Amino acid sequence: MSAPPRVDSAGSKLQQKQPVKKHLSDNAKSLTFTAKRMPxxxxxxxxxxxxxxxxxxxxxxxxxxxxxxxxxxxxxxxxxxxxxxxxxxxxxxxxxxGDCFSDGRRRCAWITPKSDQCYIAFHDEEWGVPVHDDKKLFELLSLSGALAELSWKDILSKRQSFREVFMDFDPAAISELTNKKITSPDSLLSEQKLRSILENANQVRKIIVEFGSFDKYIWNFVNHKPTQSRSRYQRQVPAKTSKAELISKDLVRRGFRSVSPTVIYSFMQTAGLTNDHLTSCFRHHECMSKDEAVS
Incomplete structure (x- = not known):
């Protein structure tokens, strides 16, 4: 005997609710379809x-x-x-x-919006600009040599004191000084570095006599045209190059002191013999334009 059909509390046959089951089944299919699409x-x-x-x-x-x-x-x-x-x-x-500054410009990675204003101005106005004045070239060479003891920030903050002590970096005037006259009241540099600047001034005078100017001598190493670097990242900028090593050797041969390849390359960057501004820096193209205008 077959079992009687099941009924609900109202006596209706459950079979009459089959459409509901079908509706639930459709929902289940819909949920299954959605779940399959989730991945x-x-x-x-x-x-x-x-x-x-x-x-x-x-x-x-x-x-x-x-x-x-x-x-x-x-x-x-x-x-x-x-x-x-x-x-x-x-x-x-x-x-x-580099960081984005309030003026809407990008600069090299070693300059940040929190840098001292003199440091930012140094980057924006001097670093990488071709220099052809003998006094200015000797000043930048001397300040680059001071990097062994001071940072650029410290050097720039004491720059006026350097100029007063070293008579605006006039090689002729400095070469007439003695170690006793060159004493620095605020200890700008060690005695060894002070003597190096004195000796280098004498050698610069000899170069001026031989080549007509220190400018002609130093720019001859780069064929009187700045090297244009194309570095995108700060880590791509070298600490020294083969050209800096060549200049360093020649200067040492001539009796210069404190002119290692790293010092010389820093000097080349500062004096514009090489344009090492990152390609993203607004000064990269400006320094190239200055070079083109001079040439």
Missing amino acids: LSPSILRRNGVSMNASYSSEASSSCESSPLSIASSSSGKRALRRSGSNSLRGNLTEER
Whole structure:
């Protein structure tokens, strides 16, 4: 005998509720279909994530205006972004472009908005600008030699004192001084460095007699035209080059002191014999324009 049909509390047959079951089944299918599509969303998020990161990036630009970075548009760039993380990308971009200042310009990575104003002015107005005045060249050579004991920030803050002690870096005037007359009241440099500047002034005078000017002698090493670097990142800027080593050897041969290759390369950067502003720095193109205007 077959079992009687089940009924609910109202006596209605449960079989009459089959459409409800079918409706639930349709909902279940809908939920199942939605669940199957859910795994697609992470890829969409990843694509959106790359796009968001790209909005923070830009090609090397001297302004703070940002544009999409080419790395974000390539599949290899996306994989690299996922591997290294967005923080690493932002770090590289900061090193490449430098900080964005209130004036809307980008500068080299060694200058920040928190830097001293004299340091920022040094970067904006002097560093990388071709110098052809003998006194100014000797001043920058002497200050570069002082980097063994002081930082550029300290040197710039005491620059007026340096000029007073060393008579505006006039090689002829300095060469007539003695060690007793060159004593520095505020201990600008060690006695050894002070003597080096005195000796170097004598050698500069000899070079002027031989070549007509210190300018002609020193610029001859770069064929009287600044070397234009194309560094995107600060880590790509060298501490010395083969050219700096060549100049250093010749200066040492002539009796100069405190003129190591690193000192000479710092001098070359400061005096504009080489333009080492990062390509994203607004001064990179300005220094190139100054060079073209002089030549």
